[in-house]
Amino acid sequence: MTVLAPDAAVEREARFRAFVAEHREQAVSTAWRMLGGDRATAEDVAQDAFVRAYRALDSFRDDARLSTWFYRILVRTVQNRRRWFAIRRRWQGLFTDEAATEDPHATMMRRDVGLQRRIGEALDSLSAGQREVFVLVYLEGFTLTEAAEVLGKAPGTLKSHLHRALKSMRAQLADLRLGEADDPEGGA
């Protein structure tokens, strides 16, 4: 184990605090949107990614590279959580009445109402690849290049995912007329 000199340790702590302050909101938001609106799980995922970033801090002198790596970890953790949701649903479905199962994802979806629930369901219906790039680029403001680095996929592939995701989202939410002047549920 490397023992840092006091000044280096202070500098490291300050760097980490600044990193958390800069990315806290977006990390939670990204996880929340990818997970379908589960606040507690989103914060848990974000904290897990920050813990990993803290441990890897010395490996990244460049904060931009640390940031890319951080969001890659965040997205992977989200993927893992979603897998567990699926596994748990399947597991519970084998032995119990699925309708009576207290699934966190289902519970979360029941709590959501109106527009958020509709958007969450539409996002949930996308493939993992489509959902991730849609959230990163269209909802979180990543550039296509940044998203490609985070997701480890070619920009052209992501562009295709984006196109399909947007088309699907528009179709699923067409009845809400989102973005139109007389949007009937814009404030729901």
Add this chain to the structure above:
Amino acid sequence: MRDDDLRPEGPPPADRAFLDAVRDAYRPEPTNAAAFDRALRQRLAGGARRSIFAWGGGLALAATAAAALVIGLRATDPPPAQQPAPEGAPTVGLNDVVAALDLDEALDVEADDALAVGEEDAAEDGPAEADVFLALTVLDEAPEDDVDFADETLPDDYLALGDLLDVTL
């Protein structure tokens, strides 16, 4: 595709209003920064660190048991992984496990990534979770054909997955 085909990166103008509306409607409440940072500090200190997943090891066991159940439902008696499979004996397909556990998304994960994450988690959360990640890694590399887990000529990862399922059975 040329690089300039990727620009501009923003959505088509006709979709901007739609996406603005989605973005505005589908956002979390602001984070309580103080509470978040306090919990993060606790986690870093190891004092109140939560498991990687809210359900922790219990869920890992549940997932493993679910996989085992799939094997068990299809296996002859005794399970094929516990003794050399006779010729013509039914084998359990990894694709069956994928389908039964609804693990389609696992196939999106690159094997190296899954393994790396599994190794990290193994260091932090003990072997149960690492075993499940191993399973996911193997599933990610699964061929189309069924696999006989009793075949000792299989690569180590397959045998490890077989052992994992066998132990649970």
